Amino acid sequence: xxxxxxxxxxxxxxxxxxxxRFGFEPELAEKLNALFHTRINPYYLSLIRYxxxxxxxxxxxxxxxxxxxxxxxxxxxxxxxxxxxSVTHRYPDRALFxxxxxxxxxxRFCTRKRKVGDSGKISMKYIQSGLDYISAxxxxxxxxxxxxxxxxxxxxxxxxxxxxxxxIPHVEIIRIGTKMPCVLPQRITSSxxxxxxxxxxxxxxxxxxxxxxCTPEAEKACGMLADAxxxxxxxxxxxxxxxxxxxxxxxLVRKLLKMRVRPYYLYQADITKGANHFRTPVSVGLEIMxxxxxxxxxxxxxxxxxxxxxxxxxxxxxxxxxxxRNGNKIIMxxxxxxIYEYPDVEEEEMKLTDDKSIEKKFLRKxxxxxxxxxxxxxxxxxxxx
Numbered sequence: 001x002x003x004x005x006x007x008x009x010x011x012x013x014x015x016x017x018x019x020x021r022f023g024f025e026p027e028l029a030e031k032l033n034a035l036f037h038t039r040i041n042p043y044y045l046s047l048i049r050y051x052x053x054x055x056x057x058x059x060x061x062x063x064x065x066x067x068x069x070x071x072x073x074x075x076x077x078x079x080x081x082x083x084x085x086s087v088t089h090r091y092p093d094r095a096l097f098x099x100x101x102x103x104x105x106x107x108r109f110c111t112r113k114r115k116v117g118d119s120g121k122i123s124m125k126y127i128q129s130g131l132d133y134i135s136a137x138x139x140x141x142x143x144x145x146x147x148x149x150x151x152x153x154x155x156x157x158x159x160x161x162x163x164x165x166x167x168i169p170h171v172e173i174i175r176i177g178t179k180m181p182c183v184l185p186q187r188i189t190s191s192x193x194x195x196x197x198x199x200x201x202x203x204x205x206x207x208x209x210x211x212x213x214c215t216p217e218a219e220k221a222c223g224m225l226a227d228a229x230x231x232x233x234x235x236x237x238x239x240x241x242x243x244x245x246x247x248x249x250x251x252l253v254r255k256l257l258k259m260r261v262r263p264y265y266l267y268q269a270d271i272t273k274g275a276n277h278f279r280t281p282v283s284v285g286l287e288i289m290x291x292x293x294x295x296x297x298x299x300x301x302x303x304x305x306x307x308x309x310x311x312x313x314x315x316x317x318x319x320x321x322x323x324x325r326n327g328n329k330i331i332m333x334x335x336x337x338x339i340y341e342y343p344d345v346e347e348e349e350m351k352l353t354d355d356k357s358i359e360k361k362f363l364r365k366x367x368x369x370x371x372x373x374x375x376x377x378x379x380x381x382x383x384x385x
Contacts (some may be wrong), residue, residue: 002138004187008104012040022051022060032061036274037105037117037124041188046182047212054210057278059105065274072113075270086122086130090311094142094173094289098129099161100199105183109239109278111270111307116148131164138170146177151187159195160253166199174199179207181261182234186222205233205264209243209290214255226260229234233264236302238285239278246291263302266315270307282306282317290319295333295339 012021015029018038032038040059047055072079075263081090088096101115115121136142143165150158154225165171180187181204194201204225208214219341225232234256238242245251253263266288269279289304305314329341 002189004104004184004189007041007043007184007186008039011040011104012045013038018061022339024061029061031066032063032271035065036061036110036113037110039103039117041104041184043217044105045184049212054248055212056378057239057241058107058109058209061108062277064277065108066329067274067276069273069276070277070378071271071273074351075111075271075272075309077309078112081311084126084129084133087133089133089137089140090313094144095134095137095140096144096146097161097165098147099127099145099150099158099199100124100148100152102147103149107179109237109269109272109275111272111275113272113274113306122148127161127164131161131168134165134171135168135255135355141170142173142175143171144175149180150176151178151180151192155192155195162196162202173201173203175203175205177205177207177235181206181218181221181225181364182208182213185215185217188221188224190224193224193230196230197226197228200229202230203233204230204238205235206261207236208234208252208261209236209239211248211251214252214259215237219259222259222261232261234261234302235265235267236263237267237269237278238288238304240279240280241271242278244284244288245278246288249288250292250296253302254296254335257297259301263300265314266302266304268304268306271309286317286319291337293319305379313355361381 007073011019015024015026017022018029018033019026024032035294039060039378044055044059048059051054059205062185078088078090078096081088083089086098088098090096095384099122101117101119103116106117110116134143145165150161161176165174191243206222214250222232236249238244249266256263266285268285269275269284271279289301292301304317306317307313321332322334323339325331325344326343327342328346330344332340332342334340365370378384
């Protein structure tokens with residue numbers, strides 16, 4: 001048994017543990033653990049500095065999770081976009097592939113609480129149906145392995161899935177969504193990265209939310225992935241009491257970049273049942289973005305996005321930099337709130353004065369569309385060598 005597996009076995013993961021370790025009332029502990037399972041491995045537990053700190057809030061259950069907040073269990077309508085149990089296919093050219101229900105630490109703000117931790121809802125028995133679906137849909141060129149956390153699987157089981165995806169000719173990119181570099185960096189081993197590098201291009205998106213998570217162990221894990229040629233990106237969630245402060249976020253993104261992790265997304269917290277106490281006003285996220293842009297490297301500035309309720313996809317939200325127009329000049333402000341004018345290039349408007357002009361415009365668009373379709377068909381029919 002490897003070290004990371006031994007650490008998992010020593011996790012806080014029961015109602016009794018919540019009573020003994022954190023002083024919960026037994027009845028409350030059992031209710032919380034029944035609603036959404038608890039698992040805090042010894043490494044992540046060691047990062048807690050005091051009760052209620054940013055690490056504690058992410059991993060220790062809270063009585064507010066039991067409140068009837070009226071929010072949906074599936075805010076992003078993932079089930080509606082799931083043609084088979086293991087796949088969510090929302091975007092045209094990419095799909096989410098759920099490999100396991102298990103995590104090494106169950107985040108209390110999880111947007112997939114309804115099924116994470118439940119092996120009946122996310123199971124290895126659905127892997128083949130997922131591979132079959134992806135194989136049958138040549139428009140899918142990018143697959144994101146998620147769960148649960150895919151790195152909860154052994155190297156052997158994980159390689160079977162990745163090899164299955166790599167055997168599909170139209171799958172160009174494989175991404176792994178894992179929180180292991182943050183919550184259990186001991187999982188990133190030399191044998192794991194040696195296996196992953198056989199299947200390039202492989203990308204990893206991980207999940208750091210606070211600077212205290214950027215430990216020497218985490219830096220080593222991210223460095224091993226980077227040294228194997230695997231680009232690592234980070235997706236943070238904006239949460240009240242955790243990182244809803246521009247100085248905290250600035251420290252986090254700077255530390256991530258130093259660890260060779262590219263800040264990728266800052267998510268507005270989803271409207272998930274049992275996690276409403278984490279949500280902040282959108283104005284807080286915009287203020288944070290305003291304090292990042294121009295005050296640190298552009299490489300360290302993530303996209304601030306809202307995953308649209310109901311399955312509309314990620315929508316980027318930006319502070320207001322364009323203030324208006326003065327004739328052909330655009331009035332802008334920079335990160336220091338200094339005002340600048342930019343002389344815009346005026347486009348010559350297309351004059352559609354008769355039906356023939358309209359017909360010509362339509363034919364140009366149709367020919368362009370037909371060329372794209374022909375190219376796509378030819379690309380799909382190229383025989384595999």
